[in-house]
Amino acid sequence: MTIKILVPVKRVVDANVHVRVSASGAVDTTGLKMSLNPFDECALEKALRLKEAGVASHVSVVTCGQAPSQDVLRTALAMGADDAVLIDTGSATATLDSLAVARLLRAFMASDDYGLVLCGKQAIDDDTGGVAAMLAALLGWPQALNASGVEVEPDGWRVTCGDDAGTATWRLSGASVVSADLRLADPRRVTLPNIVKARQKPLRTLDAATLGVRLEPATRVLQLAEPAARQPGIKVADTTALLAALGPERLFQNHATGARA
Amino acid sequence: MRTLVIGEYESGAITDATLRVVTAAAQRGLPVDVLVTRAEAANPAAQIAGVQHVLLATVDFAENADTPGAITPETLATQLAALANEYSLIAASHRATGRAALPRAAALADGAFLADVTAVLDPQRFVRSLYAGSVVATVETTSAVTFATFRASSFAPAADTGGAASITALAPIAPFAATRLLERQAAPQTGRDLASARIVVSGGRGLGSQENMTRLASFAGRLGAALGASRAAVDAGYAPNAAQVGQTGKTVAPEVYLAFGISGAIQHLAGMKDSQIIVAVNKDPDAPIFSVADYGIVGDLFEVLAQLEGQLEAHRLAVRPAS
Numbered sequence: 001m002t003i004k005i006l007v008p009v010k011r012v013v014d015a016n017v018h019v020r021v022s023a024s025g026a027v028d029t030t031g032l033k034m035s036l037n038p039f040d041e042c043a044l045e046k047a048l049r050l051k052e053a054g055v056a057s058h059v060s061v062v063t064c065g066q067a068p069s070q071d072v073l074r075t076a077l078a079m080g081a082d083d084a085v086l087i088d089t090g091s092a093t094a095t096l097d098s099l100a101v102a103r104l105l106r107a108f109m110a111s112d113d114y115g116l117v118l119c120g121k122q123a124i125d126d127d128t129g130g131v132a133a134m135l136a137a138l139l140g141w142p143q144a145l146n147a148s149g150v151e152v153e154p155d156g157w158r159v160t161c162g163d164d165a166g167t168a169t170w171r172l173s174g175a176s177v178v179s180a181d182l183r184l185a186d187p188r189r190v191t192l193p194n195i196v197k198a199r200q201k202p203l204r205t206l207d208a209a210t211l212g213v214r215l216e217p218a219t220r221v222l223q224l225a226e227p228a229a230r231q232p233g234i235k236v237a238d239t240t241a242l243l244a245a246l247g248p249e250r251l252f253q254n255h256a257t258g259a260r261a
Numbered sequence: 262m263r264t265l266v267i268g269e270y271e272s273g274a275i276t277d278a279t280l281r282v283v284t285a286a287a288q289r290g291l292p293v294d295v296l297v298t299r300a301e302a303a304n305p306a307a308q309i310a311g312v313q314h315v316l317l318a319t320v321d322f323a324e325n326a327d328t329p330g331a332i333t334p335e336t337l338a339t340q341l342a343a344l345a346n347e348y349s350l351i352a353a354s355h356r357a358t359g360r361a362a363l364p365r366a367a368a369l370a371d372g373a374f375l376a377d378v379t380a381v382l383d384p385q386r387f388v389r390s391l392y393a394g395s396v397v398a399t400v401e402t403t404s405a406v407t408f409a410t411f412r413a414s415s416f417a418p419a420a421d422t423g424g425a426a427s428i429t430a431l432a433p434i435a436p437f438a439a440t441r442l443l444e445r446q447a448a449p450q451t452g453r454d455l456a457s458a459r460i461v462v463s464g465g466r467g468l469g470s471q472e473n474m475t476r477l478a479s480f481a482g483r484l485g486a487a488l489g490a491s492r493a494a495v496d497a498g499y500a501p502n503a504a505q506v507g508q509t510g511k512t513v514a515p516e517v518y519l520a521f522g523i524s525g526a527i528q529h530l531a532g533m534k535d536s537q538i539i540v541a542v543n544k545d546p547d548a549p550i551f552s553v554a555d556y557g558i559v560g561d562l563f564e565v566l567a568q569l570e571g572q573l574e575a576h577r578l579a580v581r582p583a584s
Binding site for chain 2: 013015018019020021027039097098099102121122124125126127128129130131132133134135136137138141142143144145146148158161162163164165166167168169170171172173174176181182183217218219220221222223224225226227230231233234235236237238239240242243245246248250251252
């Protein structure tokens with residue numbers, strides 16, 4: 001079977017940037033380094049490998065946002081995606097929540113026939129991880145989250161997912177939504193020739209209003225703050241000093257009691 | 262309106278995480294019910310202090326009899342969406358089941374979804390972290406029903422005795438046919454449950470090998486602690502994924518967190534900085550882990566580990582001279 005794969009992505013503050021809350025109680029991302037969400041990068045890499053293996057014929061990337069988000073779409077095209085779409089959510093972008101994004105994606109997907117949605121398991125800015133399961137719900141498709149392995153099977157997928165105490169392997173029938181853990185696939189580096197080539201690839205903008213979707217969020221941020229800082233600690237010379245400071249019972253009290261499993 | 266908590270049942274008991282979510286739910290000041298998906302979990306759930314009703318969801322497993330009791334997140338989401346009219350909050354711990362079923366149910370029921378809630382302010386206002394814990398947000402939900410996963414370590418467990426909830430069996434629901442669980446594999450080496458252990462011993466890239474991580478795991482076992490690991494150590498193959506502590510792994514808040522050879526990337530700190538006492542051992546005096554550590558030892562982690570192993574043994578002999 002050869003299918004089309006859709007990879008929804010998000011532009012986020014780079015993982016190496018420490019975000020701060022301004023005096024006015026906002027997160028100002030102006031001037032901060034922005035990147036393709038790392039989990040989405042892994043999802044895209046897996047999609048490209050499925051295409052290279054002949055499982056998929058076409059890999060599309062899509063994001064919801066405004067014009068600046070075109071840069072991560074160009075990155076995705078340079079990695080190897082065939083085409084990219086920016087769903088322009090205009091002034092609604094700042095308050096867009098997971099369900100609004102899932103609704104937009106579902107409405108967008110009505111225009112084509114996709115066999116697999118592969119996205120990151122969470123965006124590293126809001127750390128919610130809601131879109132994949134929500135989109136699967138709206139489509140009525142099976143889902144597998146936090147995937148570290150995706151294999152094609154006759155009319156379906158075998159997906160290995162990180163679980164609370166190990167892994168769970170699911171069999172999904174037909175078109176599915178899978179969200180990627182960082183271990184799903186190590187993203188390829190973007191090369192200069194491919195960046196040049198990506199400029200010729202189709203990147204179109206779609207006005208969110210044309211999708212006829214409610215964008216009002218069901219959740220509203222009332223206040224942002226930095227977490228309380230921990231009291232500064234001390235350096236101790238060795239474990240004898242550590243145990244004296246800590247109290248040996250605190251560390252060793254469990255050993256003899258055969259702590260419950 | 263009421264609050265419904267998803268009751269997880271493992272190894273013959275309601276999980277510690279579930280008991281903590283019951284505490285979180287009770288903080289809304291509204292009646293709390295618990296939904297279980299296995300018949301044997303109903304009585305233990307009814308014993309939880311403060312719970313009014315236990316709902317027993319059952320699945321009509323006509324074609325899925327090989328995995329009795331294994332309810333998929335898709336099927337659970339359908340059940341939760343069907344109950345959404347009776348609840349203003351449907352809550353679960355921030356573990357695999359809740360993370361998968363709750364956002365799906367929220368989409369089906371047109372509800373709000375919040376992940377990894379760390380505090381409850383009132384029935385509609387909650388606290389959760391953004392940007393790997395760098396930002397703390399107060400959020401309000403405006404929909405009739407909210408689905409939320411809760412960070413278990415941020416709440417104390419409710420008592421698992423003393424309750425006298427009624428038990429109601431719900432009408433069996435049809436399983437979602439397109440998803441089937443093939444197998445579950447527990448990772449080796451994780452011993453105690455990371456999320457509820459009193460002590461967590463974690464290793465980073467500084468461990469240098471899987472053998473050394475095994476030695477650290479053995480020390481953790483003798484302490485009665487859980488083994489954790491940084492992403493670098495997991496990526497290097499020293500420890501299983503399930504042991505990963507951090508933004509994309511598990512969040513822990515034990516009484517004591519011992520970090521061996523962990524540099525302390527912000528993504529790791531996000532998973533452990535609420536620990537009561539943090540002890541860090543690293544050969545680099547400038548490692549960021551020291552910025553959150555109450556006690557730091559700059560030095561060779563293997564020497565420190567050897568000393569602690571010796572001191573544990575000496576303590577054991579002193580406490581139990583006859584054994």
